[in-house]
Amino acid sequence: MAAQSVVSTSAHTTSASTSADTSHPVDLGPAAALSCRECGHRVPLGPVFACQECFGPLEIAYDFSAYEPEELRRTIESGPANIWRYAPLLPVPADVATKPNLNPGWTKLVKADHLARELGVTGGLYVKDDSGNPTHSFKDRVVAQALEAARAFGFTTLSCSSTGNLAGAVGAAAARAGLRSCVFIPHDLEQGKVVMAAIYGGDLVGIEGTYDDVNRFCSELIGDPAGEGWGFVNVNLRPYYAEGSKTLAYEIAEQLGWRLPDQIVVPVASGSQLTKIDKGLRELIELGLVEDRPYRIFGAQAEGCSPVSVAFKAGHDVVRPQKPDTIAKSLAIGNPADGPYVLDIARCTGGAVEDVTDTQIVDAIRLLARTEGIFAETAGGVTVGVTRKLIDSGALDPTKTTVVLNTGDGLKTLDAVAGTGATATIRPNLDSFKASGLV
Numbered sequence: 001m002a003a004q005s006v007v008s009t010s011a012h013t014t015s016a017s018t019s020a021d022t023s024h025p026v027d028l029g030p031a032a033a034l035s036c037r038e039c040g041h042r043v044p045l046g047p048v049f050a051c052q053e054c055f056g057p058l059e060i061a062y063d064f065s066a067y068e069p070e071e072l073r074r075t076i077e078s079g080p081a082n083i084w085r086y087a088p089l090l091p092v093p094a095d096v097a098t099k100p101n102l103n104p105g106w107t108k109l110v111k112a113d114h115l116a117r118e119l120g121v122t123g124g125l126y127v128k129d130d131s132g133n134p135t136h137s138f139k140d141r142v143v144a145q146a147l148e149a150a151r152a153f154g155f156t157t158l159s160c161s162s163t164g165n166l167a168g169a170v171g172a173a174a175a176r177a178g179l180r181s182c183v184f185i186p187h188d189l190e191q192g193k194v195v196m197a198a199i200y201g202g203d204l205v206g207i208e209g210t211y212d213d214v215n216r217f218c219s220e221l222i223g224d225p226a227g228e229g230w231g232f233v234n235v236n237l238r239p240y241y242a243e244g245s246k247t248l249a250y251e252i253a254e255q256l257g258w259r260l261p262d263q264i265v266v267p268v269a270s271g272s273q274l275t276k277i278d279k280g281l282r283e284l285i286e287l288g289l290v291e292d293r294p295y296r297i298f299g300a301q302a303e304g305c306s307p308v309s310v311a312f313k314a315g316h317d318v319v320r321p322q323k324p325d326t327i328a329k330s331l332a333i334g335n336p337a338d339g340p341y342v343l344d345i346a347r348c349t350g351g352a353v354e355d356v357t358d359t360q361i362v363d364a365i366r367l368l369a370r371t372e373g374i375f376a377e378t379a380g381g382v383t384v385g386v387t388r389k390l391i392d393s394g395a396l397d398p399t400k401t402t403v404v405l406n407t408g409d410g411l412k413t414l415d416a417v418a419g420t421g422a423t424a425t426i427r428p429n430l431d432s433f434k435a436s437g438l439v
């Protein structure tokens, strides 16, 4: 999206909003309005997510007109070591860093030379390791944006439909902010995710169904008086939430020395993260913060939930829903809202969308741990596994700078690597150790 000068940002009410207090002026920094991704129809900032004209998704439109590249870069570089260094590019008030929140982001960009050698990458391979966030997944980035929107719109309960990581991130953010939380997950998630979602003291509801059932339930709740005053971070606050993924793009470029990577491999659940990483990279070009050169974006899915990669390979524009069956539960969204945009971005940038089997996911988790000392959750196994597959097929160019995302922590998905354990168990004496064959 282009830098654009826009309308005033004050005092809006909106008919389709979900019952929050919008009587006071909304200060979300450079965010000027909501704009439909499909038809461009603009509406004032509010807790709405679908266009009234065409039902397309609403996105944040900004006023970046006052920014000058050198000055903006200096402002960012002197900012805090978290996502708020990019506050001038996000839908948050200027004083956001002073409010109680989890201060996520500025995670490590690890130069993965051992993994590169193993995969045959010569152009520089990096792992953006988002397991280092406060609740150990990338979701803290998006929740932090939604929290500011919830505050701005006067919501008192923070909620979400989640494949696991989001529920934990919402619970923690609400605890820090002093809000109530009530989050919804499929009942059969990994124990690590369930505990993470419950430990922060909010309410956690397991639903007997898939994530897509959970999501449908939440949409119903939003339309009901029972959902009055509730901010669902990934439903009625989705336009704000989604912008948090741009910070991954900003950080990667800044950590590479204000340079775009040639190739980036991103996991795909709903497709929001991939879509907004692309938006973030384009903004950096339009703001003059990086040199304008081509980059390619690759999407990664698990074979057991691969609606987007199946559509990509078949050359389709529409994504046919699937019923998920994979160990990569954080990516198990069978009906991905942003699937068509992922297809579009992969095709326009010269990327691809690929999938790997559960066995390949586990192999990739082990490979990343063994080569770089990074213990990824299943979603990280998906991106590393897909990277390997794309190199083997020639879709990914091993001579180019490549960034692979690890979006979550392996401690939350221990079942995936069950059976990993001691090389030997011995009696506490030297003879026993020598007999083990390890010396």
Ligand SMILES: *Cc1c(COP(=O)(O)O)cnc(C)c1O
Pocket (backbone or CB within 6 Å): 137, 138, 139, 165, 166, 267, 268, 269, 270, 271, 272, 273, 274, 330, 331, 377, 379, 407, 408
């Ligand atoms: C939520 C999530 C993603 C990406 O989700 P999108 O819905 O595509 O934005 C990726 N990795 C992990 C670990 C997640 O929890």
Ligand SMILES: [Zn+2]
Pocket (backbone or CB within 6 Å): 036, 037, 038, 039, 040, 041, 051, 052, 053, 054, 055, 056
């Ligand atoms: Zn529209």
